[in-house]
Amino acid sequence: MGRSALTDFTAGTIGGACQLITGHPFDTIKVKLQSQPRPLPGEAQLYSSAVDAVKKTVQQQGPGGLFRGLGAPLATVALFNAVLFAARGQMENLLVHEDGTPFTAGDQFVAGMGAGAAASFLACPTELIKCRLQAQSHLPPLDGDEAPKQRYRGPRDVARHVWRHEGGLRGLYKGLGPTLTREVIGSACMFGVYELVKIQLAHLQGYDNVTHLGLGSMILAGGVAGVFFWLPVYPADIVKSRLQVDDFKQPAYRGALDCARQMYSAGGLRSFFKGFDVAMMRSFPANAACFVGYEAALRMLRPK
Numbered sequence: 202m203g204r205s206a207l208t209d210f211t212a213g214t215i216g217g218a219c220q221l222i223t224g225h226p227f228d229t230i231k232v233k234l235q236s237q238p239r240p241l242p243g244e245a246q247l248y249s250s251a252v253d254a255v256k257k258t259v260q261q262q263g264p265g266g267l268f269r270g271l272g273a274p275l276a277t278v279a280l281f282n283a284v285l286f287a288a289r290g291q292m293e294n295l296l297v298h299e300d301g302t303p304f305t306a307g308d309q310f311v312a313g314m315g316a317g318a319a320a321s322f323l324a325c326p327t328e329l330i331k332c333r334l335q336a337q338s339h340l341p342p343l344d345g346d347e348a349p350k351q352r353y354r355g356p357r358d359v360a361r362h363v364w365r366h367e368g369g370l371r372g373l374y375k376g377l378g379p380t381l382t383r384e385v386i387g388s389a390c391m392f393g394v395y396e397l398v399k400i401q402l403a404h405l406q407g408y409d410n411v412t413h414l415g416l417g418s419m420i421l422a423g424g425v426a427g428v429f430f431w432l433p434v435y436p437a438d439i440v441k442s443r444l445q446v447d448d449f450k451q452p453a454y455r456g457a458l459d460c461a462r463q464m465y466s467a468g469g470l471r472s473f474f475k476g477f478d479v480a481m482m483r484s485f486p487a488n489a490a491c492f493v494g495y496e497a498a499l500r501m502l503r504p505k
Contacts, residue, residue, distance in 0.1 A: 206283075208502050209290045213282030216495030221275055224487025226267035227479050230254045232335040234476035235442040239467065251479045270334035272356045281323045286495070289316035289392065303410070306400065310393030317388030318381065325380040326373040329445040330359045336446045367449040378457045379441035386437075387430040395426035395492065419496055420489045427488020431480050436473035438480075440464070 233254045237247045248254040258266045292312035293304065304312075337352045353359045363372040399411040402418045414422075431438070440460050447453055447460075454460035464472040 206287045206290070208499065209286040210283040211502060212495045212498035213286035214278060215498040216286075216491040216493075217278040217282035218275070219494035220487045220491030221271065221278060223490040224483045225271050227483030227487070228331075229258070229267050229269060229335045231476040231479040231483065232270075232332050232442055233258065234479065235439045236332065236336040236446045237475075251476070269337075270331040270356075277323065277327050281320060281327065284323055285316050285320040285388070288319040289313065292316060304396060306393045306397035309396040310389045313389040313392030314385050316392070317384035317386070320388070321377070321381045321384040324384055325375075325377045326360075328380060328441065329363070329373060329375060330356050332442050332445045333359045333363075336442075372449070375447075376441040376444040376457070379437040379444065382437040383434040383441060387434040390433055391426045391430040391488070394429040395422055398422040398425050416493065419493050423492030424485035424489035426492065427484035428481060430488065431477075431484050435477055435480060436461075439473055439475060 230251050234248055234251065240246050248257065255267070262269065289312045292315040293308070296304065296308045296312060298304075334353060334356065353362065360373065364370075366372075367375075396411075399414060399418070399422045402422060403409070403411045403414055406414070406418070408414065440457050443460050443464070444454060444457060454463065461473075
C-alpha cells in the first residue's frame with residue numbers, strides 16, 4: 202500500500218528545509234558566478250573564483266549576504282516538496298510490482314522524471330525570485346534607483362515588480378524551458394542513483410532490505426544522489442540563471458537557445474560550467490541533509 206500524500210508532504214517539507222539551510226550559501230555563490238556580467242575589454246571578471254565571490258559577498262553584505270534570497274524558496278518549500286515527493290509517491294504507486302518485489306533503480310528513475318516535471322512549475326518562479334535577490338548586487342538599476350545593490354527589498358518586492366513590469370505570470374515563468382530540463386533529468390538521476398546506492402549498501406552490509414540502513418549509509422546515498430542530480434544538467438541550470446536575471450527592457454538573450462549560443466561564442470564549453478565546483482561542494486551535504494531529513498520523518502510518521 203502506498204504512502205499517503207500527507208506523509209509525503211510532511212516528510213518532504215522537513216527534508217527540503219534541511220537541504221535549503223545546509224546548501225543555500227553554496228547556491229548563492231554559484232548564482233553569483235553564473236550571472237556575473239561580462240567584463241569590458243581590459244577589465245577583470247567581477248569574481249575571479251568561488252573564494253573571491255565569498256570574500257566580496259561577506260565584505261559588502263556581511264555573512265547574511267550568503268543567505269540572500271533564502272526567504273523565497275523557504276516560504277515555498279512545503280508546497281514544492283509536497284509536489285515533488287507526492288508526485289514521486291504517485292509514480293511509485295503506478296510502478297508497483299504485482300509480485301511485491303522492491304522498487305529498482307530504474308523504477309525510481311522513471312518516478313523521478315514525473316516528480317521533476319510536476320515540481321518544475323513551482324520551481325521556476327521560486328528560482329527566478331531567488332536568483333534576482335542573490336545576483337542583485339550586479340544587476341542594472343531600476344528606473345530612478347541609485348542604489349542597485351538594494352534593487353529589491355525582498356521576495357515579495359521581486360514578485361511584485363516582475364508581475365507589474367515584466368509581463369505578469371509570463372514574466373514569473375521566464376526560464377521555464379531550462380528549468381524543466383534541469384528538474385526532469387536531474388530528479389530522474391537523483392532518485393535513481395539514490396535507490397541504486399541504497400541497494401548496493403544494503404547488499405554490502407548483508408541486509409535484505411534498504412530500510413535497515415543506518416545514518417551513515419543514508420548520508421552517503423543522499424550525498425551521491427545529489428552529485429548525480431547536477432552532473433547531467435548543470436549547463437541547463439546556468440542558462441536558466443542567466444535568463445532569469447536578464448534585463449527585461451534591454452534583454453541580452455532572445456531565449457534559452459540564443460543564450461546558449463552566446464555563451465558558447467564568448468567562452469566555449471567552459472562558459473557552461475561557471476560555479477560548477479561550488480555546485481558540487483554544495484550538492485553532497487545539501488542533498489545528504491535532505492534525504493536524511495526525509496527518511497527520518499518517514500520513519501517517525503510510519504504507523505507502528
